[in-house]
Amino acid sequence: MLDRVADKLASKISDVDRQAIHSLKRSGYKMMVLSCGTADLSTRILRAAGLADCFSFLEGNWFIINDGKIQGMDFHIPTPESKLELLLEYGITAEQAAVVGDGFTDLPLLDWAAVPVLLDRTGEKKAKYKGKGYHHAASVPEAAEIVAEIIKKSS
Numbered sequence: 001m002l003d004r005v006a007d008k009l010a011s012k013i014s015d016v017d018r019q020a021i022h023s024l025k026r027s028g029y030k031m032m033v034l035s036c037g038t039a040d041l042s043t044r045i046l047r048a049a050g051l052a053d054c055f056s057f058l059e060g061n062w063f064i065i066n067d068g069k070i071q072g073m074d075f076h077i078p079t080p081e082s083k084l085e086l087l088l089e090y091g092i093t094a095e096q097a098a099v100v101g102d103g104f105t106d107l108p109l110l111d112w113a114a115v116p117v118l119l120d121r122t123g124e125k126k127a128k129y130k131g132k133g134y135h136h137a138a139s140v141p142e143a144a145e146i147v148a149e150i151i152k153k154s155s
Helices: 002-010 015-026 039-048 080-089 104-112 124-128 140-154
Strands: 031-038 055-066 069-074 098-101 115-119 135-137
Touching: 002 039, 015 031, 015 140, 031 039, 031 080, 031 104, 039 055, 080 104, 098 104, 098 140, 104 115, 115 140, 135 140
Parallel strands: 031 055, 098 115, 115 135
Antiparallel strands: 055 069
């Protein structure tokens, strides 16, 4: 069932978005996925979209599966703050981090990162988070361009 759902969701990732992610990978950026959602599904979506090899690390909450049935959840990232705690445990500093996030659970990372990019396809979040110092991107390619440009300027 998870594979069928992942295939459907992966088909919604545009070729332009996929190309932007592959471009970042080719440029040498180390990318991670940290999710308060289900890592099982995220992993399958990335694999189905041909993007799994673009990310060096993926963490989230994992289903506990016994006899082919979901029995529960193993919470590795139960709260938005857990994402930041995980990066700090790995020794990643704010100066090393560009964060692209699209929602409430990304706020601690966006507030912390040297390069915070709020992915806001509709433009509704821009006003809500005005004054936070986030860069705003309406698309994945735009977010990738912002990250690359800021890092290039700081080099």
